[in-house]
Amino acid sequence: MIQVFNLTYEFKLKPTKTQVAIFEDWLEQCRKVYNYALQERKDWYNSRKCRIDACSLRSEFIIKADTPRPTYSTQCKALTAYRKTSPALQRINAQALQQVLRRLEKSFVSMWEQNHGFPRFKKRGAMRSFVFPQLSSNPIQKSSVKLPVIGWVKFWQSRAIPEGGIIKQARVVNRASGWYVMLTVAWDVKLPEVMPHGNPLGIDVGLTNFIATSNSLLVKRPRFFIDAERKLKLLQKRVSKKQIGSNNWRKAQKKVALLHEYVANCRSDWHRKISHQICNDVGMVFVEDLNLVGLSRGMLGKHCLDAGWGQFFTILEQTCWKRGVYFQKVDAKKTSQICPNCGVATGKKELSERTHSCSNCGYTTGSALKERIGVSYN
CATH class of the missing domain: 3.30.420 (Nucleotidyltransferase; domain 5)
Known part of the structure; x- marks a missing residue:
């Protein structure tokens, strides 16, 4: 069966100062679109909270009863109409703005289906990435990627991208160590399923x-984080002593972010x-x-x-x-209680017990090894 197989390749960008300014402006505009769309949905939900025969002592959201719930499609239509009158949004790729609304839609789906929290507003600097869901043909040439509207941006191509794939989308990410691009490459191939075999x-x-x-x-x-805690405490203490919003405050914050990124990479x-x-x-x-x-x-x-x-x-x-x-x-469940040799349950063990001894067959081993996981498929 032929199916689409996707892989994501991440490379570090080498943008110019002009391109960095464009990236930062796009992130800020995407943040505003996200917050406005979230506020619209939040107002609609709050307008349905009040009782029919009574009003709140504080305030009420007066929205018509027949107003439909804001969805991804309706907000995309409203964004298209508003973009025609906004010079700031006209500078941004329309599909990149639509992906911001899709991200918001996924947040609400996760809240409903996976019991995640209610989506929150993003403060300045909290929006870290934007997505181009569609690229032109041959978007990579000589260690440069062609992004819609922005143009060619150089990057460090640390490894070659296999031939035969189509670059479906590109995500530009802002991290403490610089700007990165994540390229999603798709192949139409037949992938055989790995069957149980061997040891x-x-x-x-x-x-x-x-x-x-x-x-x-x-x-x-x-202990990656534990070993870095002492240095992290020192850097965070320096941040707390800086004036909020100053250049020194931003420099101190960047050092904290770099340490967190270093720990995550390690x-x-x-x-x-x-x-x-x-x-x-x-x-x-x-x-x-x-x-x-x-x-x-x-x-x-x-x-x-x-x-x-x-x-x-x-x-x-x-x-x-x-x-x-x-x-x-x-x-x-019960992986520490069932004997890996004979399969008989030996009873509950306390956390301090580190040895498994079976009263049925006499098999003894370290309980932490839990060999039954592998032996049952042997």
Whole structure:
């Protein structure tokens, strides 16, 4: 079956001062469009909160009862009409502005379907990216990308983009270390599904040891954020002593952002290296399907977030797919109680118990290894 396969390539841009000014102006205009569209939706919801036979003591939003709920399509039509009278919006690509409204629509869908919070207004500098959903033919030539309206922008092409793909969209991102472009490349190819094969490997994640595998591999957890906390505290203290809005305040804030970006890059790089190490000489990888949100809200939430288990599982799944290794998440319930040798439940273990001893078959091993995850598929 032929299906569309997408990959995203990220490169650092080398924009001129004029192009940087254009990027910053576009981000600010996109932020205003986002906030205006959010305010329109918020007013409509607030107008439906009041009772029919009574009014609030503070204020009421007077909107006609037959006014439909603002949606992505209706707000796009209103944006098209308003853009004709706004010189500031006319400087921006129309599709890039529509993607801002699509982002807002996704925020409301996430609120309804995934119990996320109500979308918030974005303050100045909070809008970090804008999207071009459509590019011209051959948009990359000699380490330069052609963006609509803006034109050719140079970038560091750290790796070649495979031939045969079509660049579908480009996202320009503003980070503390500079401007980046994320190019989404699509191929119409037939991708065979990876089937279970070879040696199985079960993985358990933790805080003392980042991973413990069924082949007795223990990897200590690097404390990326904890090690940087002392320097972060010093930088944040310097920010608090600067006058808000001054140039020195912005410079101090940028140093804090650079440190956060450095910690995130170190964590991501280590996750990718350890994922490739795991995929060596195995055909199947099994991990526990944990409630990571609940763990992050517990007493050890800071350490759980510093470990980045969710990001690690995503990177591991991608690495397994690239290297032809079968990947699957399994139910985490009773993985420490069921014996991996005979399959008999041995009863509940306390957190301090680190050894599994089966009273049925006499099998003994470290409970953190949880070999049943892999053995059950052997």
